[in-house]
Amino acid sequence: MSNKDSLAVQIHDYSIGLDLNTTIWRYVSLDAFLTTLHSSKLRFTRIGAFDDEFEGAEDSASLKALEEDARSFSNQFNEPYFPPISDFTNTLNKYGGYASCWTTNSPTDMVMWRSYAPALSSVAMRSSVGNLMNSLIDIPGQSSIGLIKYKPARGINRANLHYQDKCFEKFDAYSYENEVRFFISLVNEPRRPEQLLQYPDHHSELMDKKYLEGVAIHPLVSGDTRLAIKAAIAALEPSLSIEEPAIAER
Numbered sequence: 001m002s003n004k005d006s007l008a009v010q011i012h013d014y015s016i017g018l019d020l021n022t023t024i025w026r027y028v029s030l031d032a033f034l035t036t037l038h039s040s041k042l043r044f045t046r047i048g049a050f051d052d053e054f055e056g057a058e059d060s061a062s063l064k065a066l067e068e069d070a071r072s073f074s075n076q077f078n079e080p081y082f083p084p085i086s087d088f089t090n091t092l093n094k095y096g097g098y099a100s101c102w103t104t105n106s107p108t109d110m111v112m113w114r115s116y117a118p119a120l121s122s123v124a125m126r127s128s129v130g131n132l133m134n135s136l137i138d139i140p141g142q143s144s145i146g147l148i149k150y151k152p153a154r155g156i157n158r159a160n161l162h163y164q165d166k167c168f169e170k171f172d173a174y175s176y177e178n179e180v181r182f183f184i185s186l187v188n189e190p191r192r193p194e195q196l197l198q199y200p201d202h203h204s205e206l207m208d209k210k211y212l213e214g215v216a217i218h219p220l221v222s223g224d225t226r227l228a229i230k231a232a233i234a235a236l237e238p239s240l241s242i243e244e245p246a247i248a249e250r
Contacts, residue, residue, distance in 0.1 A: 008133075008134075008139060008143075009133040009134070009136065009139060009143040009144060009145060009182075010142075010143065010144040010145075011129075011133075011144065011145060011146060012144040012145065012146025012147075012164070012168055012181075012183070013146070013165075014146050014147050014148070014149040014165075014168045014169075015145075015146040015147050016147075017147075018129060018146065018147050018180065019129065019130075020128065020129050020130030020133075021128055021129070021130060022104065022128060022129045022180070023104070023106075023126065023127075023128055024102040024103065024104060024126075024127055024128065024129060024132065024180045025102060025103050025104075025105065025106065025107060025112075025124045025125065025126055025127075025216070026100070026101070026102045026103075026124065026125040026127070027103070027107075027112050027113065027115075027116040027117035027122060027123075027124050027125075028116075028117060028122065028123060028124075028125060029117060029119055029121070029122050030119070030121045030122060030123055030229060030232070033123050033125065033215065033233075034232060034233075034236065036125070037212075037233070037236040037237050038236060039204065040206060040207055040208075040209055041204035041205060041206050041207060042100055042182075042204065042205055042207045042211075043100065043202055043203070043204050044098035044099060044100045044182075044184060044202065044203050044204070044205060045098060045099060045100075045101075045201065045202055046094070046095065046097075046098050046199060046200070046201050046202070046203070047094050047095075047096070047097055047098070047099060047167050048094025048095055049201035049202070050099075052170065052174070054170070054171055055094070055167075055170070056094040056096075056166050056167055095199060096164070096167070096185060097142075097164065097167050097183055097184060097185045098183070098184050098202075098203050099167065099181050099182065099183050099184075100181070100182040101179055101180075101181055101182075102127070102132070102179070102180045102181070102182065103177055103178050103179050103180060104178045104180060105177070105178050106245070107124040107216035107218075107219070107243070107245045108219070108245045108246065108247060110219070110247060111176060112124075112177075113218060113219070113220075115177075117218070119218075120218050120220055120221045120222070120225065121218065121221060121225060121229060122218050123215050123216060123217055123218065123229070123233075124215065124216040125212060125215055126212070126213045126214040126215060126216065126241075126243070127211045127212060127213055128213060129145060129180065131210060131211045131213065132145065132182060132211045133145045133182070134211075135207045135208040135209075135210055135211035136184075136205055136206075136207060136208075137205070137206040137207060137208060138205075138206065140184040140185055140205070142164065142184075142185040143183065143184045143185065144164065144183050145180065145181065145182045145183065146168055146180070146181060146183075147168075147179070147180055147181075148168055148169065148170050148174075148177070148179040148180070148181055149168055149169050149170075150169075150170055150171065150172040150174060150175040151169055151170075151171060151172060152171070152172055164183065164185070167181070167183055168181055168183070184205065209237075212237075212240065213241065214240065214241035214242070214243055215233060215240060215241070215242055215243065216242075216243040216244070216245050217229055217230070217242065217243070217244050217245075219244075219245050219246060219247045220247075226244070230242055
């Protein structure tokens with residue numbers, strides 16, 4: 001799945017205001033975090049395997065715009081016209097890549113804990129855009145990191161000429177997430193859906209641990225459990241900074 005001859009991880013177009021020093025967080029269970037520390041691997045999830053059925057899905061407005069662009073291309077270059085097929089396009093979107101989801105929302109934000117790491121033993125991994133994107137040991141082709149573009153359910157008035165754009169779009173009902181997505185492609189040119197269907201829902205990439213700048217403990221965890229969590233983390237990574245955030249005032 002990797003390509004040692006590929007370019008470095010790119011900043012995606014949907015990333016105005018995002019810079020290499022931006023602090024980002026990933027909310028996970030304690031078990032998942034300890035596994036990450038022990039293995040030095042970061043887990044990525046296939047776009048089509050997320051709970052949100054609209055992940056990577058083409059909307060009618062985008063398909064119409066894509067069809068118009070295909071006709072324009074056909075006329076301009078005197079090439080045969082091939083109408084875009086929604087099933088084909090959606091297959092490319094949903095099976096064409098994996099994502100590791102992060103957020104700019106700090107661990108004082110209880111909405112993120114309740115939504116993505118409800119157990120009081122959960123933690124929030126801290127990194128920065130620059131450290132995360134430069135820590136892949138073996139960079140897969142067409143890898144990128146960027147902000148999610150939140151759009152209304154009615155779609156957008158432009159075509160997505162690259163399947164990867166759809167992997168950075170979600171409906172605006174999720175805008176509270178302020179998601180930063182780390183995306184890796186399965187293949188350099190994912191135009192063969194019959195092959196993409198063979199890939200599993202999850203994939204782990206070996207990482208240089210420098211991306212992990214710290215970890216935050218759940219604000220509501222009890223004293224004894226808090227001590228046990230800190231001890232478990234210190235046993236695997238003694239030098240890792242452990243933060244104990246207080247709940248943000250409203």
